[in-house]
Amino acid sequence: MRGIVELITRPLLFFVILIIYFTLFVMLEDLITRYRLEDKSLILLACCFGSIYVCVISSSAFLVNPWFFGVNLGVLLFVSIVWWAFYQTLFPFYLAQRLFHRNWEHKRLSKTGWSVALGFNFLAIFLISLSPATVYGTPMGYITMVLIASLFALLLRRTIKNKNIKTTKENFKNKNKEYSQSDVRLDTINENSQLKKIKEIKILDFLGIVSFILMGFSAGFLIFDPIQASSSRVNATALLIITIWTIFIMWIECSLLFIKKENIPI
Structure with a gap:
């Protein structure tokens, strides 16, 4: 949406x-392998950090009519759910698994690694906040942001807990209660459900190819109607097309998850 012109005129922004x-993706990869996260858990996790990023990075939740306790709830939920959760997290992690099969036993990110990743992430957010175009929210707005992110975090915790309980019961049933529940580690309980061949979802494979072409076309050719959107300049036509496209992809993913009851491997 920003286009190649924005890359040329503001190279530091793209670096940040x-x-x-x-x-972010390094930390997400570690959480996925460490806790054996699946599609719905990843969606809630993305909503959690997305609801923060939409406020502190793009500040778009503060920009237009922050009617709900200091934030624009519609913008916050749309960006967190449609863009961050379904398009920028679930979708690319599925495509990455199709291209490069994950080794679930690879070395975990250490405490030092987490500190470095978080440090660079916070530094990048701080640099963006220094932009003159950045819109700052009210104290109430930031409190609302934290509460919404906390709500997604609670839903995530409940989802993981319910999944662990269900998987634990299945393991005990299959093993005829050979071991006591206290002897079973949660990180190994989920392993059996994750260590399986990655299935192909042809519609998502096709949408991945189209997305790559569409993003390249938007960045290179739809560059003649720039508008200011929070801390960045984007192109109006590209913004409209990408918005429609991402909603369509979310609809496809939701159809797979909640109507066809399929898992989207990540």
């Missing part, structure tokens, strides 16, 4: 955004 995404 690259740091944010790189460190």
Whole structure:
């Protein structure tokens, strides 16, 4: 949506955004392998940090009519759910698994690694906050942001807990209660459900190819109607097209998850 012109005129911005995404995905990968997260858990996790990023990075939740206790609830939920959760997290992690099969036993990120990743992430967020175009929220707005992120975190915790309980019961039933529940580690309980061949979802494979082409076309050719959107300049036509496209992808993913009851491997 920002386009190649924004890359040329503001190269530091793209470098900072690259740091944010790189460190974020490193941490997400560690959480996925460490806790054997699946699709719905990843969605809630993305909503959790997305609701913070939409306020402190783009500040778009503060920009237009912050009617709900200091934030624009519609913008916050749309960006957190549609863009961060379904398009920028679940979708790319599925595509990454299709291209490069994950080794679930790879070395975990150490405490030092987590400190470095979080440090670079916070530094990048701080640099973006220094932009003159950044809109700051009210104290009530930031409190609302934290409460909404906490709500997603609680839902995530409940989802993981319920999944562990269900998997534990299945393991005990299959093993005829050979071991006591206290002897079973949660990180190994989920392993059996995750260590399986990654299934192909052809519609998502196709949408991945189209997304790559569409993003390249938008960045290179839809660059003649720039508008100011919070701390960044984006192109209006590209923004409209990408918004429609991401909603369509979310609809496909929701259909797979909640109507067809399929898992989206990550």
